[in-house]
Amino acid sequence: MLMASANNSNVDNFNVMIEISMKGSVKYEYNEKTRCLIVDRFILTAMQYPCNYGFVQDTLAEDGDPLDALVITPVSIQPGVLVRVRAVGLIRMEDEAGKDNKILTFPLDKVCREYRFIRSIEDVSPLLLDNITHFFEHYKDLESNKWVKVHGWEDKSAAEKELSQSGERFKNQRKEQQ
Template identity: 45%
Template sequence: MAHLWHGIQTGVNPPEDINVLIEIPSGSKCKYELDKIAGIIRVDRIIASAVYYPGNYGFIPQTLAEDGDPLDALVLSQISFHPGVVVRSRPIGVMRMTDAGEPDDKILCVPLRDPHYSQIKTAHDLPGNMLDEIQEFFRVYKNLEEKEVIIRGFESLELAVKLIKESISAYKKKYIAV
């Protein structure tokens, strides 16, 4: 089995066409997390708060974010994807977040071939109060664990693309001899 972070391509045409490795399905209270050494997904904990993931949460393979982990991504879909599944996606924006004092941005994505999201080009095209629900989840999901999360808002597709490019470069610099 391929290492889920290092052994899977970043995408067909990154940063516009990316792979997202799903760790946590939409609607879950179980926090799965990549074991960066073994390259597998493990159960990290059960969320203590009465909230559920508002999208399919995972990461973009072969990227390195500021926090030393792969770049986080939230794939919005009517479907809950199983942990370990790779979803070909396109970014639509980014939620800026700080977790325990460290940057912890989340790239917002939609599946590349989902007709329900084909007209969504940016995060602000999302229907209803979807952005509010996403923000509220991440603002409160660690409250009962007494951990501080600060949501700094949603930003553009252009910034998401920039962050993806930077995280690909950071990954290559650290893990691939040039």
């Protein structure tokens, strides 16, 4: 699987690599060395991902992994696929490994016209936000020594800041490795 270079400077147009499809119950992780998706674990709770889940290429979040992204679509997207998205918000979270924020995204209008009117977190259904929050608060409940705490939703500017900082962190790490 080849990784395409991402343009992370524009919160309104960037790539997300899908790791887990909406309605999936298998946690996949992208492995840089093998350049493949690896089964990390099966979710033990009777829950499924409420949306597509992936990461923003060429970023480094505070947990040491690429920045996580939630991609809202009308159907599930195959793992291993890139999708062009725009960010509308951010969910602040932490888990047993530390901060684990995720940006909330929607496909570009060219990709999916259904969500063309959603431009900010205020445009997103509160029920959808509640479903996502509930999922992340409980999907690790049956796993030993694992937990998640959701601190809440923030707006597009918070997502833009997180995206920018994660991109800078990635660039700085690359410079240090050279």
